Amino acid sequence: MAPDVAARPTRAEMRMAAREQSRSQRRDAARAATRTALLRVALPSMAALGVAAAAAITVQGEADQRRAQAAGMVPDRAVTAADNTSARDAAQQALAGNDAPQASRADAREPLAGAQPAVAADPGSTDPAEAEAAEAPQQQRPAVSLPVAQHGLGETFGAAGTHWAKRHTGIDFPVDGGTPVMAVTDGTIRTQWNPSYGYMTILKMADGTEAWYCHLRSYKIRKGTVKAGDVIAFVGSSGNSTGPHLHFEIRPANGTGPVDPLPWFLAQGVDPR
Template identity: 40%
Template sequence: MASNRPAPEAPFAPSQYGTETFGYGNYRTDEGPWEEWNPTEDSIRPLRGRHRVARQRGGGLARSSTVLGVGVIAAVGAGGMASANTGKPPVSISMPDLPSVGSLLGDGDGAGTEATKGSATALSSVGVTEADSAEGTTDAGEALRNRIMAQAEQQQGQAETKAVAAAVSAADQEAADAAAKAEKEAAARAAAAKEKAEAAAKKKAEEARLAALARQYSLPTSSYTITSTFGQAGSMWSSGYHTGLDFAAPTGTLIKAVHTGTITEAGWAGSYGYRTILTLDDGTELWFCHQSSISVSVGQKVNTGDVIGRVGATGNVTGPHLHLEVHPGGQSSGIDPMAWLRSKGLTP
């Protein structure tokens, strides 16, 4: 192996120091004193040509690999941290493009073998391939697209949620309205049914009351025909209208007490002919007029259905009949006998 020109030998040590080892006042022959050496341009210029020192590939690359390793670790570490922290593509780290350490140790004119030339690859691109760069750009675009799509889906979901909420609210309102309407209709039906039931019960009670009264009251005669009613106008009546109810029947037809009471009058009454007045317990007076005969006397107590006289044609008449008048409380003016009889459960 070729070597550089040997350095000049050191001058011989003076003999006065002897051959003793150097230490604390002693002197060793292998440790000087030396001649002062001043290097010159010629003494340190590397040899040219084929006799320069051959550098081992491993040694030069070891030093350059150290630098390269630092760059790779920094680039890969930075990209890994960015990916781990944010999920974004690796970020390229810009580093100055330095020549390899071997080129720094080469000849001054830059000539040499490939082993001593600097690497043409920039440290900034060490460990980062074209696929990585493309993947980083693609990942960034994909991430942006994913965020946009996620936002659009979120907005769509919110819109759908609002629509569903509105539909549910409308359905609830419709159901509430339907329930309120149904409740109102049910209440109306219940009220109508109640009113109908009350009316039916009232009618039934009235029918029962009238049936009970019918057993207590009786029509004044039988085998009759109604010929004149209350209020009927005519010149034949002195008041200008008819004041009672006429039951036309053959002379001698029995006249019966309509209800239990006391005979307060029995005798001749002018235009009324023979008349009998029956006063009931509530003070109502019943006038039986135009009788052919009287069967009771004043002060006599009679019951429902008892015979009090007979049909005749006495007084102001055109034929045999019973003229019946009703005077509540003994008043001089009377009321419609037809309505009164019906109120007692009787139908003339």
């Protein structure tokens, strides 16, 4: 019996086998090209990372070296690329072995003690006039003040004349109409009208003594608590008056009637003359 003879491939089968071989070769070539491209990208990236890491180590080593030199723990010498590692190790060992507190960046920015500016009373103000005013002692309000700013008296207490039923019951300040009238001391005030005194303001003091302001033009404060020097009214010529002036009286709390205001002022350290 004759041996089996292998069947020869047909032309179609040969063409198909050639195409499969060509596809396989192209796939292998594409994979090889991809691997080459990836290596070309990865290798420079790894090199760049290595350079960055080396630079960071160099900077850290230089910083450690400078800190150690500032503390006097290592000799002052230039740090080069060749001895970055040794300088960093020496600085770290010196810092680790020193228990004293190290100077921080905030400490380095502190100005010298002799160069610090004077502290103003108001930290947000740089005006020298404001600082001087804040440092100056505050002026205390006087316990007793004049009823008007101008010194000088007209008619005095007890004077005789046709303008009064008996005698003059106060002292007159010959000032212009509209002049501010002030509280002579702390107290409470009330206002009223009198045919002889005209528009009046009565200031009652803590001990019951009353100060009468007469012939006023108008009031600034009609009632309430006031302090010495507060403006309470304005000079006029209301009531039985021959012209603008302030008629001022002092009446003790015992009800004995008006007394001479001049000794009262002088006893308080104020001279209206």
